[in-house]
Amino acid sequence: MGLYKSRFCLSAGAVRAQQGVLTHEKNGLEIMDRVEVLAPAGNLPSLKAAVDAGADAVYFGFRNATNARNFEGLNFSEAEAIEGIAYCDQHGVKANVVLNTYPQIEDPSAWYDTVDMAAKYGANAVIVANMALLKYAHERYPNLGLHLSVQASASNYEAVNFYQKHFGIKRVILPRVLNVPEIVALKEKTDVELEVFAFGGLCVMAEGRCYLSSYVTGVSPNIEGVCSPARHVQFQNEGEKLQTRLNDVLIAEYEQGEEAAYPTICKGRFEANDHIYHVMEEPSSLNILEMLPEVIEAGVASLKIEGRQRTKSYVSTVTKTMRQAVDAYYANPERFRAKGSWLRTLNQTSEGSTHTLGTYQENWQ
Ligand code: SF4
Structure with missing residues (x-):
């Protein structure tokens, strides 16, 4: 894969990353950037824990079937969403609202209502998979960020650029099927921001298509x-x-x-x-720390921690560890090594107490 630039053959952006900043170009302008640590929030205490642990952004869903963590006792009421977004605003943290399931023909109103609530309460973005909802959010709320959910399974630049052209998506959450060279190749053909999974449970099926x-x-x-x-x-x-x-x-x-x-x-x-x-999958968590430089230097905008269904303590521990690792990378990119203490801490929160680099290191497709 000739497009892949290893750590030792760095792109211009990666060279600047070594100096403590990342840049990307947009409309001919070079914009300074730093990869974001994005944390899950299954409830208000977890959201606050994520913010306190150093997250740059959080994501949460409302208490209904509009998001793919529709567990009893999980998710946000309207009042909690308002309080959560206010807490994020006070701390300079972005709050993204997840609506990544597919509206059903009998009554799609909950999905549209959720877009309305996210816009009304000042969320940074909505995370959407369904085209009708993308169209609605794009046309009704042009200032609301639109992130294409992993549930849309857009894993090549043609698909990503299609969604950008027709719905104005700002970001795509990439399915957990790409290796680093493929992410680099995709990034070279799109200016849509890339969000990738950095830690948490794995899904072995094509996301959005598991039955x-x-x-x-x-x-x-x-x-x-x-x-x-x-x-x-x-x-x-x-x-x-x-x-x-x-x-x-x-x-x-x-x-x-x-x-x-x-x-x-x-x-x-x-x-x-x-x-x-x-038979299908040994319980294990994805953990990219050992490849953090490669993933950041591939040009991703956001490192996502999975686990809205997990505890506040999980959110706090994983966010804190990811924050430390990302800060350590920017402090000295060339000398970055995943510390044993970080890996041990994360393994304690992992499914099956083990971790994997998943497809990031694989050469197969
Ligand atoms: S592969 Fe497993 S975790 Fe993923 S959607 Fe299907 S049942 Fe759920």
Whole structure:
């Protein structure tokens, strides 16, 4: 992949990154920039924890099916959104509102109402996947930032530029399928900002197109906003073992003392070829720290931490660690190394207590 510039063959922007700044060009102007640390907020305490831990931006959803973390007890009421955005404003932090599920024909009003609320309460941007909503937000609120959700699965420059041309998107959240050379190649063909996942749970399917749960529950995360709806989840003791089920389908069985995961099909332990194992995906978290310079120097604008469903303590710990790592990079890009203490801290919050560089280091497609 000839377009890829390694750390030791740096682009002009990366050279300036070594001096403590990143720049990008827009309309012939060189604009100084620094990669953003973007933290998840499943509720107001987590939002405040993210801000206090040094996030540059946060993202959250309203308490309904308009976003893909539609868990009981999670997300924001209108009053909490107003308070959260005010807290962000006081601290110079951007607040992005997620509406990344697909409106249903019977009643799409919640999705349009959510765009209206985000604009009314002063959010920095809305994160949207559906074209009708993109059109609505673009035409109705031209000053509201429009970020293309990962759920839209735009992973090449033609797709990204299409959304920019027709809906004026400012940023695209890239699916977790690209390696660094591919991100570099994409960046060279678009001036849309790139947001990439830096830490958190992995999704093994093409994002926005996963129908795994619908085979078992009749609903998909793209519509219901959650991979395993709580009403279908069962935890049952069976003798010495704990079983997790989704709509009566056995997803995993745990020995005494073993930590049981929330049952999602992609991370289930099933029997295949006479073995019981994680057939689709071993629980592990994406963690880009060991490739942080390469990812920043690829020209990304934002490093996203996954996990709106996780605790306030998770949000605080991961945001703080990512903040330290990004600051350490800018302090001395050439000598940056991922500290063992950062990796250990993050591993403690990881699914399965392990981490992976995911597709960032892969050469396959
Ligand atoms: S079921 Fe698994 S693969 Fe499908 S969307 Fe959910 S996390 Fe991703």
